[in-house]
Amino acid sequence: MGEEKSDLMIEVKNLTKRYGNVAAISNLNFRVKRGEVVGLLGPNGAGKSTTLKILSTFMAATSGTARVAGYDVFDQSEEVRRRIGYMPENNPLNPDMRVREYLKFRGRLKGLSAVESRRRTDYVLKECDIDDVEYKIIGQLSMGYRRRVGIADAIINDPELIILDEPTLGLDPNQIRTARNLIKKLQGKHTILISSHILHEVEMTCNRVVILRQGKILVSDDTKHLQSIMGQAARVVAEIKAPLEDLKFCWRDFEGIGGVDISASEGDYYRCVLSFKAEISDPREDIFRMVRENNWNLRELTMQRPSLEDVFMYLTREKEEEEDL
Amino acid sequence: MNIFFTLFRRELGGYFSSLNGYVIISSALVLVGACFSDLVVRLNTHPTDMTLPTMFFSSWYFWLIMLLSSPLITMRSFAKEKSNGTYETLMTAPVNDWQVLMSKFCGALFFYAMIWMPVMFSMLILRMYIDNALIVSIPGVFTSYFGVLVVGMLYMAIGCFSSAVTKSQIVAGMLSFTLGMGVFMLGYRSFFENTETNQLVELMSRLSVAAYVEECSRGIIDTRPLLFALTLTFFFLFVTYQVLQRRRWK
CATH class of the missing domain: 3.30.70.1340 (MTH889-like domain)
Structure with a gap:
């Protein structure tokens, strides 16, 4: 119980995942405090999704440990799963179900009682602004609505930690704005970990950033510092x-x-x-x-504005200079 | 248990939320109905000492429908979830792998049981018109259904296993059909040959699912083949569980 009250929500130590001989991530170390909104940033193939898959207990790491809310993601995975809401990349949903039916089903699956699940469904439908499509079949919804259904699913059980893998991928600018506002609304109530490959995106929503490159952490710092880096690269x-x-x-x-x-x-x-x-x-x-x-x-x-590549180049150059010294 | 029933209901709902379930049920019904009426007509023209359930459940009609419908029922169970990604959201909910596996298995078995239910009713209705226990005996109808369910358990377990190892429903269906056919072929020869003359054939006859269903249709419930079928069912479920656990291997 003592661990549950700890200030740390995520603690990753020496986390490594190998696919055959290829290391998707190697020796990751980072911490996320309760209430923080952290962006996991990196280009495609940097290891973002792998990290999130491990944190959401879907996949086991090759070595190293990760703890969520004080519980080990490997040995106490069910405890971890009770405390997280996870939206995987591409936001998979059951296309043949209706929105309300799906959210109630997910609520029940996450351990809510029938009454509680109905109450939370009403709440998330409003919170995510999807109550106008509650009786529509998910397969017939637009991408923007589907993404909001995915986020609604992630928060249905009022989790301590929300993990969103590329929540704005494939959306048009209006839909991106709606999704971003929704994430901002969740700030303060939950700890949020978002992955993205768009620098600007993370800068708008997160107060801390972990930048991954080729499976390694390039920088882990607050967004203000990143902005100063961006200023230098502008x-x-x-x-x-x-x-x-x-x-x-x-x-x-x-x-x-x-x-x-x-x-x-x-x-x-x-x-x-x-x-x-x-x-x-x-x-x-x-x-x-x-x-x-x-x-x-x-x-x-x-x-x-500097692209992610510009920031990478800047940071790598900085690192190389440090090493030369 | 609540989570199991939530998943079970969803699984069963999945069969009926699209056309698939209705197509499988109606196709099976058409085939079963045609086969059943054919047998009833034959009863009139070719006198036999077999009861109607025995005639039906040892006919090739039954096995054709049985071997073809099982992969169709089970191929979607895991493969579909994997291919559209919902497997990830399912497995990251606080459910354990046994609950998921058993709900898929029980959902498929329930659907399978529904397919064969009308045949049993047809037999019972026929019994109301022909008051002859030598043609249709009521206990025989129930033991037949029991046999069909036991064999169904084995085939649903094979199907779940096939579906769990791949993302493709087609591959799952083919694998399930091949394995199911293999189990059926184990006792195939003994179906035609005299078991007393050859020890190997006799051994195979002991493993024959066809012989088991035929025996059940005569009102005999032998615990040995029952145990064999249940063991094999559990074996396939256990292997499927290991397949589900594989993603958590380091």
Whole structure:
């Protein structure tokens, strides 16, 4: 019982999973506290789904241990399963069942009594905003509705930990926003672990991020730190009509500039791709002022968000530099 | 137990929520009905000392329907869940593997029992019109049904095993049919040959499911073949359980 009250929801130690000779994940170590919303980030094949499958007790690890709410996922898997709500990748549902019928069935399966299951079904139908389709057959629902049914299933037994594997995969922008709002609504009530390969996605919903790459943890830190990394990796693109020499001269003296790449563009314009030092958060206003003072023409000024790959490159470079030292 | 019944109801509901269940039941009914009326007509033209249940359950009609319908009933049980991914949501709910396995097995067996139920009613109805226990004896009808259920248990266990080892329903069906045919063929020769002359044939006759059903239809319930069928059923269920546990192997 003492363990149940522990502050830690997930504790992963030296977790390794091998498929034959290939290690899907190797020596993972991370912790998630109660109430946290943590994003597991990484490109396809980084080991996100494998990690979640192990944490949800569906699969056994080759070595290492993982504990959820103080219970070992291998030796006390039923105790763990009582405390989690898991939505696997691609959100599998029984397509021949009706939404309400499915959620009641899942509630009963997760140990709720008939009355309790009906009560929770009413609640999650409202919470996930799917009460308008409660009598529809799941197979006939749109992807967005199905995803919300999947999330409703994950929270039907009011679990301590919710594990969502790629909850926004395959959704259109509107559906993504709805799913994201739903996840935000769950914050505070549950501990949430979300996997995603979209950096922006995780940044919007999570307060801590674990970045996986090739089965290993690249970084495990809070989102604010990630944002500062992203600031360092941010790039600005400006298309300016100006004499090339003057332009080069101006960039050389520009405050906080890290690197410039100038190439000729249509109609005597020059396309400048600029990278800035960490302390510069948004240099666009300064760039605009510079152009106006020189009486040049400006037709594009864009700040590009770093992709996951950019962050990876930045972090790997940082690590290599550390190792060199 | 609650979880078992929830899963069992869902399993049975799965047969009727799509056309599959209705198609299997109606096809079996058409075949069984045709075969049954054919036998009744033959009773009139070819005098025999066999009772109607014996004639029916030792005919090739019965075994054809039996061997074909069993894989059709069971092939979906695990393979379908695996192919559409719901196996993962099922197994990460707080249920244990025995509950899942037994609900699938019992669901299939219940459905199988439903298929054969109308034949029994037909026989009982016939008995109301012909007041002759030599043609249809009421205890014979019940013991026949018992025999059919015992053999059904074995075939449903084989089917569950076949379905648990693959994602493909077709592969599950073929494997189940092959294994079921194999069990049937064990006693196939003894069906035609004189068992007293050859020890091997006699041994095989002891393992014959066909001979067992035929015996039951004559009102005899022998515990030896019953034990054999139950042991084999348990063996297949146990192996299936191990297959389900495999994903938790390190």
